[in-house]
Amino acid sequence: MLSFYTKDVCPICKDKAKEVSPITIKSLVKNEYIKELLSIEDFFYCQTPNCEVIYFKPNEIIKQEHLIKEVGIKEWSSPKTVCYCFNWTKEKISDEISKFGKTNAIEDISGKMNSIGCDCEHQNPSGKCCLKDVKKVIKELS
Ligand SMILES: [Zn+2]
Structure with a gap:
């Protein structure tokens, strides 16, 4: 059976997401929860501010409570x-x-x-350089 399915779309907010490295998953997800995952590969990072999903892949959702740090976005x-x-916050x-x-x-x-x-x-939940996000925040606040 062929079903229409896009693996990079968040199952909750339906926004497109970017793939995240297994290294990032391993670094930021709590140890006890890592053990429950079948694998740390192929997760996507949901950047929608009001969506409770942080990382997802088919049949697996990682939320804030599973992470060792808060996701600033x-x-x-x-x-x-x-x-x-280097610890820059939107507040700072x-x-x-x-x-x-x-x-x-x-x-x-x-x-x-x-x-x-x-x-x-x-360090970064996106697993990527923050400069783009920092520029966005500055533009938003200026
Ligand atoms: Zn989402």
């Missing part, structure tokens, strides 16, 4: 972490913009990325 999170490697960016009219988040992150190096695959 979700509406319930506080603080709203944007850069997990907003604070800088209201005090100084600008934020040096991008410069700070870019500078450290080159010198210290970032660890997005282990």
Whole structure:
């Protein structure tokens, strides 16, 4: 039987999602829950702010309660972490913009990325570089 099925669409919010590395799943999902998963491969990351799903694949959903840290992009999170490697939150960016009219988040992150190096695959729930998200937040707040 051939059914219409798209593996990159969140089963709850129906938004398209991006695949996430098994390394990210292993780093961010609680150990006791990792053991219950059949495998840590092939998960997708749901970025919809009001959707309770964090990671999904057929017959498997990972939610906030299964993770070791809060997902900043979700509406319930506080603080709203944007850069997990160098700890930039939406609150901190907003604070800088209201005090100084600008934020040096991008410069700070870019500078450290080159010198210290970032660890997005282990730290960021998306498993990817945060710069795009940080730019989006700055645009939203400016
Ligand atoms: Zn979703």
